[in-house]
Amino acid sequence: MSPKFTRREFLKISGIGVAGLAIGGKALEAIVSESEWPQADALPLVGPNTPGNLEVSPTYCEICFWKCAGWVYKVDGKPWKIVGHKDDPNCNGRLCPRGTGGIGAYTDNERLKYPLMRKVVRGKQQFVQVTWEEALDFIAENMKKIADKYGPESMALFTHGSGSRFFEPLFKAFGSDTIAEPSYAQCRGPREEGFRLTFGEGIGSPERIDIPNARCIVLIGSHIGENMLNSQVQEFSDAVARGATIITVDPRYSTAASKSKYWLPIRPGTDLALLLAWINVMIQENLYDKEYVEKYTYGFDKLKKFIQPYTPEWAYPITTIKPHIIRQTAREMAMQKPATLIHPGRHVTWYGNDTQRERALAILVALLGSWGRRGGYYYPNKARVPKYPLPPFPEPRWTWKDLTLDQYPLARKAPTNVLRDVTLQGDNATHPIKGWMVNATNLLMTLPEPQKTIDAIQKLDFIAVIDIIPSEITGWADVVLPECTYLERYDDLRISQGKMPTIALRAPAFPPRWESKPSWWMAKQLAHRLGLDKWFPWNDIEEYLDYRLKQVGLSLAELKKKGVVRLPEQKTPIYFEEGIQPRFRTPTGKIELYSTVMEAAGFDPLPTYEHPEEPPEGYYRLIYGRAPMHSFSRTTNNPLLYQLMKENEVWVHPTVAQLHGIKNGEYVILENQDGARSNKIRVKVTERIRHDCVYMVHGFGHWDRRLKRAYKKGASTAKLITKVKTDPVMGGTGLRTNFVTFRKVKKLTA
Amino acid sequence: MHEVTIVSGRHNHLIDPYLTIWHWQIPTYLFLGGLVAGLLFFSALYYLRGKEEEYPAIVRLGAIWAPILLAIGMFALFLDLDYKLHLFRFYMTLRLKSPMSWGAWTLITILPLSILWAMLHITSVFPKWRWPHPVFQSVVSYTQKKSKLLAWILMVLSMILGMYTGILLSAFNARPFWNSAILGPLFLVSGLSTGLAFLMLLSKNHEEHLLLNKIDLMTISLELFFIIHLFMGLLASSEVKIQAAKLFLGGPYTASFWVLVVGLGIIIPAILETLEISNLGKRTRVAAVLILFGGILMRFIFVQAGQLSSF
Amino acid sequence: MARYGMVIDTQRCVGCGDCVVACQTENNVPVGYCRDWIVQDVQGLFPELYMEIRSERCNHCENPPCVRCCPTGASHVVEGGIVLVDKDKCTGCKACIAACPYDARYVHPEGYVDKCTFCEHRLKEGLLPACVEVCPTHAMHFGDLDDPESEVSKLLKTRHHHVLHPEAGTKPKVFYLT
């Protein structure tokens, strides 16, 4: 009989069921934080002078979704280093700092070590270490219960990263397509939809952008160099070196801005106005690619009429970008067309009007004629590797689509936030969600309005979390499964799109530490307990991988030696110039400057400008971004990467700092318009930011004490995002819609 | 506006936010080294002038205290070493360009010589002293024959030792505050002065005390002169040195240095000493205590300030 | 005899810190210490700003005060003009740390002083330094400054460049292209 938790309390992954331990744990903590250096917590790395057995094994990186391939070096079985794979186009032999520091994910001693279960011990909820059998039985039992009572669809999967390749089939076999990834509604969704509506196709990852051939690159928010998507940064830097014209639109003097010919420090949230003004100039000054527009586009006349009022003079007071700069940059773009690359952005869920902004961006791309052209957007290749043959999945009675159809008709993937909102409705929902499985996504940091996430969890019958470290979401789980890191496991093949399609293998470099296990094993074990064995017909992952590779004339043994193979070897065309047939999968078969789909769905077929809410007096818009050495919240406790950046800072313009009497380096607390407060965070007084917003790096401010290094270091952006503006088109969560002010840190007495 | 930030990587805790490689050990040693230089110098000087009986504290007590204080100072130095097992490495080579090497060799020479020197004087201070082994007696007898030579050597070495405590720091180009040629002479005279002050505390003889006062007044005036020149020199130099001087002219060390070191540790003792010499004041040990206090504080402050100043 | 130097293109560098992590793992630099680091140098007032990002490390100075002041000869110069520390000779007296205007050295937890070696162990194998090889933006170049045909010499001939604190008189061999 499993206890049911109507109210879950947040648990630290510490208690092994012994109450006395808690006190011991505290004392230890104090000692640890007293002497901060050196942090000897990590396993020793083994250096070049150590005599011993050198072994090398292939992997692809899991610290972000670029999935660079590399080699893991070890000496006498101990980790030494990871280096990029020379044949891999995602990294070209050079990993990014996070990938190089990936070793730290393995050596981190604060990882999840054993399966844990929430139990009531002496009237108090606690995590108790259990065996894998117990944990898996418990999950299967609860999934069955939910299926019996509500149907399998009421079991939802939140997942991100490689493990999805095994948990998704598990859920589909179970009968649920209630599956969501944060990479849609918190990330790329609006851009995929904006481009699909315009060109009939999305962008994908790695982005189908031809930076190496671009002569002019326009970055709207994209902070390449801090956003460290590896080969993209490499190509960007080459572009800088060869003197391409870089135009960066960012309220902050980003790294990319510092390398740009033009930095347009725009008022945050007004990018659409700038885009419209650019379109206006393109058309008014006849700068666009007439032949291309005539041949391939639909609705130019409507656009031309629509755009008339949106002059640079109109945009000036909105964006604070001077009209002559708008004109000058538009002319620069036109001069280099079609090799002008307007970067589509990646994390684009900003202000709730994001699909429309991306639509405007796509229209500008079309006017420049750079879609399908060298130096613009190319047609990527993808290696085709047949799937392992499986029986068809059962048809669910309802899917996520039934949850979004009325609200966000053009969503093409499930928004995580919608699943959460439906869960919040409890039994009142038409299609209730009663159980969650959360794999590799720290929902409390990843989704805005974390309190809503917690409230939703309280409505659940059951929640299981799979992670590698005790991230915040694990503290709310009924069962926590410790996955081993990517360096200790096989995963499915990495099949990349791009100019050079490739297959890469991830093989374990080390045996899993403690009792951690790979997700393929967990999924297969659960499938067995749920009677779904026929969807996991292979005995183990090696058999599965070998089967898939044999379909394309390769083998697991070969890939273990090579790491990466390029497939197919022959060069296929990727531009119109090279013979790609311009075909657009839109209703009109053309590039839809005027979107018929939007019109049919009741949205503005041409992107109309909507002004964002202004910050109240004394408050500043909270904007955020990436630091090159960290990935979201997943690396902040990594011993190697932690030391490069231990906490985030809040960037404040000197006049604002003066107004609020705060000094550089001082700790403050940020409070948002709804009274939500942050951890203490250090102030960086800098000329590099506008006076109407403050900036911080996302992923810090952990509140799970078990993450000893990251605990309470810096502030969490998610906690300050208590208000979102949802994109009506596809359900993306606009996250830059909150305003903060400064509060003094109260001196704490011991 | 010029913002220079180390955004990642360098957080070696002894270096950032500023250098903190040397703590109490080095200034303690610098203080004791200077003091011992003073003791040995005057002991040898008045020995050579045949004033043993007239100034027993200067010649004899000074001689006996010197190796003890020196050993304590050297022990402090030893404590500072992060690789103590490699202490012997100092003595596997002589690096002519390295003040640290000079220092190591000076110390290793001066320590045994000062012990010999102390042995020469021990029986006159403690008449009941008996050597535990006849070997000692023969060493003393031998030394006795060469005592003049030894005194000369000690005078030279003690000057080197006193000078060296300053040169050790001033050789560091990288630390603008230290990087001044005046630091050597300044530390030398300051060392002599603390030596004299220490002797004042030991001396029971009025004449001797007066003599010490007189000499000290001279060293103290020199010291003041050097201090003023140190800052004038820094201020007349490059931007980094001006910044370094500002640590003491409005910066964090302004009050402690000018009030405590210069005021309390130099000027007030100078006044007290003047009064005493002109028979206006009573004979007191206050001046001596203040000088010692000023001397040790100056070394602590200088060692810290140098680490705070950088390019 | 070669005269090794490093030429770092600040136009390319994005300050990612990869060179720092790569050095850490390659050379087993203990967690909490580092041989190289990143500096952002910003000048101007909003919105007229200029930023230089630099990856810094020991400059392997031609006139190295750290070597001069070392009492034991632990700090020494080897073939190629590389400044090294022989940990078996080092006493941990830290004079060299005080002597280095670039703060390039640190005390290893084992007690000796450590710093960038230009990855001498890799040079011997014909490999580039780990930081140079990892840099995703190809901002770093390494080679023989005396060889007019080397990449570093050519870059220095054709591009504007500077060294850090030339006024310290140490003659650094890490150059920054602007």
Ligand SMILES: Nc1nc2c(c(=O)[nH]1)N[C@H]1C(S)=C(S)[C@@H](COP(=O)(O)OP(=O)(O)OC[C@H]3O[C@@H](n4cnc5c(=O)[nH]c(N)nc54)[C@H](O)[C@@H]3O)O[C@H]1N2
């Ligand atoms: N406020 C705010 N919210 C954001 C963003 C933002 O910038 N600001 N960015 C948005 C964007 S663009 C994205 S893509 C998402 C990213 O959202 P997430 O992918 O959820 O980001 P992380 O915070 O890194 O959480 C990943 C979790 O997976 C765990 N993990 C890492 N590796 C493994 C593994 O191999 N196996 C398992 N089982 N777990 C693993 C980590 O420990 C961590 O707990 O966040 C979105 N949310």
Ligand SMILES: Nc1nc2c(c(=O)[nH]1)N[C@H]1C(S)=C(S)[C@@H](COP(=O)(O)OP(=O)(O)OC[C@H]3O[C@@H](n4cnc5c(=O)[nH]c(N)nc54)[C@H](O)[C@@H]3O)O[C@H]1N2
């Ligand atoms: N190192 C590192 N790299 C990463 C990741 C990581 O976690 N770490 N995550 C990866 C993922 S999943 C994603 S989605 C991408 C995200 O990376 P990007 O797509 O580049 O993300 P953005 O949100 O566009 O970029 C943040 C920038 O937008 C600016 N900005 C804020 N508000 C506005 C505005 O209103 N207008 C304009 N024009 N700019 C604004 C900020 O100042 C900041 O410079 O990064 C990827 N790369």
Ligand code: SF4
């Ligand atoms: S970009 Fe960096 S973190 Fe992402 S996969 Fe590549 S190496 Fe790993």
Ligand code: SF4
């Ligand atoms: S790895 Fe290259 S781009 Fe990154 S900080 Fe170092 S030098 Fe700059």
Ligand code: SF4
């Ligand atoms: S940078 Fe510092 S450590 Fe390196 S050679 Fe120059 S002075 Fe010596």
Ligand code: SF4
């Ligand atoms: S710490 Fe070591 S290397 Fe540095 S000066 Fe002293 S002995 Fe030489």
Ligand code: SF4
């Ligand atoms: S050359 Fe080698 S030792 Fe020096 S910073 Fe680069 S990786 Fe580190």
Ligand SMILES: [Mo]
């Ligand atoms: Mo993302």
